[in-house]
Structures are given as structure tokens and as C-alpha cells.
Amino acid sequence: MDNRTLLSNVLANLEVELITADHNLCAPDWRDLNYTPDYSKFYFICEGEGWLQIGGKDYYPQPGELFLMPEGVEQSYSFISERPFRKYWCHFTAQVGGINLFKLLDLNPRCTPQQPELLTKVFNEIVNHSGSDAVYAKLLAKSKLMELIACYLMNLKLDADSVSFKQxxxxxxxxxxxxxxxxxxxxxxxxxxxxxxxxxxxxxxxxxxxxxxxxxxxxxxxxxxxxxxxxxxxxxxxxxxxxxxxxxxxxxxxxxxxxxxxxxxxxxxxxxxxxxx
CATH class of the missing domain: 1.10.10.60 (Homeodomain-like)
Incomplete structure (x- = not known):
């Protein structure tokens, strides 16, 4: 059996929780070094320049790129010029059977969406729903977070031939x-x-x-x-x-x-x- 069945089972049983989300211009003091969060993050870069370090590897994200900063992995970030990032971002958890999804799958943090306008739309909806006090808003935000994770995986072309499981x-x-x-x-x-x-x-x-x-x-x-x-x-x-x-x-x-x-x-x-x- 290839990994398709196992990957399908993992994703079918995914449970997510959105913590917070927003769209803003990073402040000139946007910087934190060598910390390990107990939640995961997505950054979708709209414009500007900056630096990320994820698991000891340096990245300089470009506009239109989506970055995953997984829970439990040491990371850093900082501004590097007078043109700070303007970005969408969200903090969330994603678990399968009580285990962090990103401890199960070995994934590339960098993703270049083929349809960045779709990511913009999804992020807009996440931000709007997360800030709403409507009784159904949190449920809608969670559904859009699931869509965002699916977009990330699809744009990585994650399939039975390319997926790599840890352990x-x-x-x-x-x-x-x-x-x-x-x-x-x-x-x-x-x-x-x-x-x-x-x-x-x-x-x-x-x-x-x-x-x-x-x-x-x-x-x-x-x-x-x-x-x-x-x-x-x-x-x-x-x-x-x-x-x-x-x-x-x-x-x-x-x-x-x-x-x-x-x-x-x-x-x-x-x-x-x-x-x-």
C-alpha cells in the first residue's frame, strides 16, 4: 500500500481550532528570536520584506507566498528594511487523535499558491468571521481555516508520491x-x-x-x-x-x-x- 490511504485517514480526522487572525502592516519593532510556540501560524505575504527562521532554516518571503510556522518548532522573525511586511496571518492548532498534524507530516514551510487571489479571499473571510460576534461566526471561521489548510496542502502538491511522514x-x-x-x-x-x-x-x-x-x-x-x-x-x-x-x-x-x-x-x-x- 502507498501512503495515500494513511494520508487520507489523517486528513479526514483532522481537528482544528482558530485562535486569532488579522491583516496588518508589521510594526518597525516586529521581531522575536528563538522561541517555540504551542500553536501553529500561517503568514500570507502581501508586500514588503522580512526574515523568518523555521527549524534553523532561513527564509526571506516574497509577496504572494504562504508560510507555515508549525507548533513545537523553534522559530524567529524580524523586519529587515524600511519596507515591513503587510500580511494576513492566523494562529491555530491542527490535531489528529490529539497529536499535532505537523509532527506527523514532514512539510515544506514555503508554499507558492497558484491562485493567490483565492488565498486572499479565504483569509479575508477568516479575519471577518473571527472578529464577528454572530453565534455561527466561529464555526464559519473554523471551516475557512480547514479550507486554508487544504489550499496549502494542495499547492504543495501533497499526494501519495510526495508525502513524507515523520516517525x-x-x-x-x-x-x-x-x-x-x-x-x-x-x-x-x-x-x-x-x-x-x-x-x-x-x-x-x-x-x-x-x-x-x-x-x-x-x-x-x-x-x-x-x-x-x-x-x-x-x-x-x-x-x-x-x-x-x-x-x-x-x-x-x-x-x-x-x-x-x-x-x-x-x-x-x-x-x-x-x-x-
Whole structure:
């Protein structure tokens, strides 16, 4: 299995919180050295000059560039001329299973968006929503933050071929387990069975799996089975009973209950909806 499934699981279970956001011209004393924040930052440079240091590497951002300054990484910033930055910025957290997203993925801090006007629009909405006292404003701001993170990842051309996970031995272990689940989806697997593949105690394995996949292993297996069932209902003429048996569900009532819980409809209704002209 390539990294696509693992990356998809990580991003699908991403939880974000916006702390603050703004758009302004940096003051002449804009400067801080060698600090390690407990939140992440995005800087979208509109104009001017300045200096950033992220994880010991120096950057001189240009207008139109988006920079990620991740939580937990030592960084510095400073003005360097009489033309300080005018920039959009936001402070936020992004976690998967309680772990900082940027401790899982090895990402380039510098991003050059192909459509900078889209970034301007997204940032404007984040700033406006974050400053609003409307009851739904924080929810809208959070949704726009998710869009901003997606734009950043897409403009990095982050895909299965380019993504690099940190803690590679751990990731390789999990990838091996996900491979096994895909290959044995018709069987009823146990936590002990999966933990044995990577020689881990079941309790430690559950914690590791949930950190990366965003859900416990048995819940993940059920999710994958239901996704396979949805494909079969939409694309084949197999009966509901045949599909459930192919996926290791020996109890039709339990299969229908789990399917409705995950898909929002019974298997029969789902098939009818997907084949509606």
C-alpha cells in the first residue's frame, strides 16, 4: 500500500481550532528570536520584506507566498528594511487523535499558491468571521481555516508520491496493518490479531492506531466494510445478503444496523438512491 490511504485517514480526522487572525502592516519593532510556540501560524505575504527562521532554516518571503510556522518548532522573525511586511496571518492548532498534524507530516514551510487571489479571499473571510460576534461566526471561521489548510496542502502538491511522514518506522508499522485489513476485509479481525502483526501489546496498538487513523481499529474495520458495501450496492447486482456475507457479516440485522449508522440509510434505500435517474 502507498501512503495515500494513511494520508487520507489523517486528513479526514483532522481537528482544528482558530485562535486569532488579522491583516496588518508589521510594526518597525516586529521581531522575536528563538522561541517555540504551542500553536501553529500561517503568514500570507502581501508586500514588503522580512526574515523568518523555521527549524534553523532561513527564509526571506516574497509577496504572494504562504508560510507555515508549525507548533513545537523553534522559530524567529524580524523586519529587515524600511519596507515591513503587510500580511494576513492566523494562529491555530491542527490535531489528529490529539497529536499535532505537523509532527506527523514532514512539510515544506514555503508554499507558492497558484491562485493567490483565492488565498486572499479565504483569509479575508477568516479575519471577518473571527472578529464577528454572530453565534455561527466561529464555526464559519473554523471551516475557512480547514479550507486554508487544504489550499496549502494542495499547492504543495501533497499526494501519495510526495508525502513524507515523520516517525517512519511507526508509520511503516501502521501501513502494514492497513494493508492487512484491506486484504482480509471479508474476515472478522480482532485487535489481538492486528497487534500481533506488528508485535505490539493490544493496548499500545490501539493508542497508536487511533493517533494516526483517528478512530480505534475495530471501528476503522467496520468503516472500511461499509465503504465496500456501498460500492457493491451501487455498482453490482449482488443481493444485500450476498454483499453482507462477502464482508463477513453473518447477521443481516447487524449489517443493516451498521450500514444505516454509517451511511444514513438502509442498504436497500441506499441502492435505490444511487440508482435513481
Amino acid at each position: 517512519t518506522p511507526t508509520v511503516n508499522k501502521l501501513a502494514e496493518v492497513l494493508d492487512y485489513i484491506d486484504e482480509h476485509i471479508a474476515q472478522n479481525m480482532t485487535v489481538e490479531e492486528l497487534a500481533g502483526i506488528v508485535y505490539m501489546h493490544p493496548n499500545s496498538f490501539i493508542r497508536l492506531f487511533k493517533q494516526y487513523a483517528g478512530m480505534p481499529p475495530i471501528q476503522y474495520i467496520t468503516h472500511k466494510k461499509i465503504e465496500k458495501a456501498k460500492q457493491s450496492l451501487a455498482l453490482t447486482a449482488l443481493s444485500v445478503t450476498e454483499i453482507s456475507e462477502q464482508l463477513g457479516f453473518n447477521d443481516m440485522f447487524y449489517f443493516s444496523k451498521q450500514f444505516k449508522k454509517h451511511a444514513g440509510a438502509t442498504p436497500t434505500d441506499y441502492r435505490r438512491q444511487t440508482r435513481r435517474p
